[in-house]
Amino acid sequence: MSRPRTPVEHPVIAIAGLGIESSTFSPARTHAPAFHPQRGDDVLTRYPFLAPGRPLRDAAEWKGALVGKSLPGGMVTADAFAALSDELIERLRAMPHLDGLWYDIHGAMTVEGVEDAEALLLTRIRESVGPDVVVSTSMDLHGNVSRELAHLSDLLTCYRLAPHEDHMETKERAARNLVDLLESGAPRPVKAWVPVPVLLAGEQTSTRIEPAKSVYAAVDEVEAVDGVIDAAIWVGYAWADEPRNRAAVVVTGPDRDAVAAGAERLARGFWQARRDFAFVAPTDSLDGCLDQALASSARPFFISDSGDNPTAGGAGDVTWGLERVLARPEFKDADGPAVIYASVPGPAAVAAAAEAGVGATVTVTAGAEVDDRHAGPVTMTGVVHAVKHGDRDAETEVVLRVGRVHVILTKLRKPYHLERDFTDLALDPRSAEIVVVKIGYLEPELFDMSADWRLALTPGGVDQELVRLGHRRIRRPMFPFDPEMADPDLTARIIAPSDQPLTGDNE
Template identity: 30%
Template sequence: MRIAIAGFQHETNTFVDTPTQLSDFEQADSWPELLCGQDVLNTTRGMNLPIAGFAKTALADEVELRPILWCAAEPGGNVADHAFDTIAERITTALADMTQLDGVYLDLHGAMVTESWDDGEGELLSRIRQVIGPDLPLVASLDMHANISRRMVDLSDAMTIFRTYPHLDMANTGARAFRMMRDICTNGPPAKAWRQGEYLIPLHSQYTRVDPAKTLYNALDAFDGPGARLVELAVGFTAADTADCGPSVLAYSASQAEADAMASQFFAKLQAAEKQFDTSLLSSKEAIETAQRASGRRPVVIADVQDNPGAGASSDTTGLLRELVHQNAPLAILGLLHDPQLAAKAHELGKGAEFEAEIGGKSPGDAPYRAQVRIHHLSDGQCRYTGEMYGGGVATLGPSVALQITGTQIHVLVTSIRNQCLDLAQIRLFNLEPEDARILCVKSTAHFRADFEPIAQEVLICAAPGQFPCELADVSYTKLRPGVRKI
């Protein structure tokens, strides 16, 4: 078998005004920079990425891989047309120049929105089909936060989806995509069925180690069978105001009757789970008061879920920080706050310097927090992940600094490049030990849980203001399909 492979990932928050540019895909941040050719295989090898899992499994099966490119940008506003067109053209041009292909594999997200296309993946698949034709096997892997469209279903032969949140099974999902590809190349494309859910699930409620998400995803195993028999669940990305926003069920089988039956059976489980999702959120005041009452020796982790850069937020809001100072919280660490100007100033002044700082607050609806600070630690921002989710990779934070608010025990970790705080190594980079803190405030929705939960005595979910809305009742959608409910 000869398989062309490529990756083009973006999770788009349509409530953010700043477009995602080509340079955002070209720079290293949470993931590597844009990779081309053999670098796709060399750089991602051993990482928890779908394309790495696909490649490892395919190469073990003595498949010839023809890597084109792989790129991902930190979640943010709509992908600029120039960025989308440039990357899509690189993929289609490379495919047009290839001969004797047996299939194409794509490592996608599933919730990309561009300036011109609400369904970015559907448009990408359409352009690829125009080059490779209707019959060449085309398989993709998707994030579990994908908003799946009819166009995506029709233009692909199969799509596999993450089954864990935090996403610990990304490489496994890529391996499952290869299993589907191998069967399609041997036996032809499977029958497929698709059902769209009737309610939106806030991301902080999608955590797969608790019910109902835990039970739903565990139930998928019963449908996995020989050949191309498979059921997949995407729970959707609620910060994308599009007609396809929300959950989807996909089913594949040798017969259409069985695919339809499996999709309907699992869809009934999804419908029945609606009222079981815990959507509760604490205010900043409530979260810190609760953390202060905790009597154990381990830290309390507070998730600033609405300022999660991993969902497109600015990662610079100051609501939780203000409350930490107001309540004079003991031994507290807050990170990662994105403020390149502040980080640059700190690097000019040097370790140990004290100065009057304007911290964060540069996104709409917020204001900088002014405080006297001391520079505790400076870093170049190169951080090798040690946690299970991103282990094997390197976070590029840019010039970064740990600031201590004068007269308090509160430290703020400031970076030059937006990164979700999801790995304990991101705290230790600043010469701070996370287990010594009483309170750890992380700008993340759920990914932090994989590494932080084992050291925490409690995890609290906080709804400080931010650009990633989790209280869906307050969200003004304009494009949702009729009848979709908010929970």
């Protein structure tokens, strides 16, 4: 049994965490500045529900330690992880008595030379704050939940929508559940954890469509059962080659039988639907998608250049797709369709175009400085259409008009998810015939403005054709790598509260 606890009327809660999706199939590396770490009271500004005067802000004394979130990318360097982790721990050690800790992470961080980085960091956190501090962990549904991470967390939840339109709602739920547990004085809850041997890309498991829509709808039903605090399904992160990478279910609550039954129900639902998961949009080669866009009257027609998606872990500078777009004769004709391509990093190209200024004709070379496995740098001659300084991710952006293609070049890689990402560069995506974006499924604003769209299966560090990537360290058998595998054991593994030792096989 978990140790009895005393109700806490106005708990003191620290906030800490590091978050990133890290592709082990990308040659890129992620360094400490990419996390844009926030410290102290600045951490609270990340969360609208912790703004002054909001009920949850007033329900506890919140103390920011260090929270850093990076764009998805390559593996985190050992030095970056050590520096950020050490600072985070020192800030926690300097704090007075804590009642709780909110661990705000992504769950797919891969670090050079480290297994299960999030569990390792949480182990260090627990050693620094002591065993009595209650921990609530919030995650992306594309994170990975090892048994160790589930054990170290008292409460555990993740997003329920993909795209993640509920990301802030999920974080608020994690914080609210923590406050409620501390105020109640109830014992630490039991967790039922079920690893599910399925590893699929997010673009195949979007909750916009079936079967994920129904699989995730069952989460609310399980959570509504007496004796359950929270229920969650993780798809896992497909572009890292680690033993922990797979789908998982965790149901948390005071009633052992209720959480076990709920977890097994959700795990069975996910497993039974495994063959029905499909891409969220029609797929084709990039040339095939361009052919369909040119033949269609739907405008704007969006195409996802998915293999180098920077918000899934791609290096962002693969030029394979841009080469093919620029080579199309339809886009060289002055009367051809207008195309926007977003984007390719090229620091030297951006500097030269920015110095030349809007209206100048320049010849520049960009791309393939990090990931040159599929195509080399691209040399382009075009007119500088726009220059913008000061972006948080890109730092400097340039639009170069090459024929009918408006190519967005960046100093540092940047995802293009919002309409203003384009309009700030004097581009109108709504009036373009074709918009090619390095992305997987379209983010909400792009989805809403698209008249039609296709997912191009292109090469890169987050290739959607998972089987051809060459996973070697994931636990086998695993669907779809072993399509005819036998049904797995989906019995709930009961994980004792975190104030008790972890025993048994850490699956």
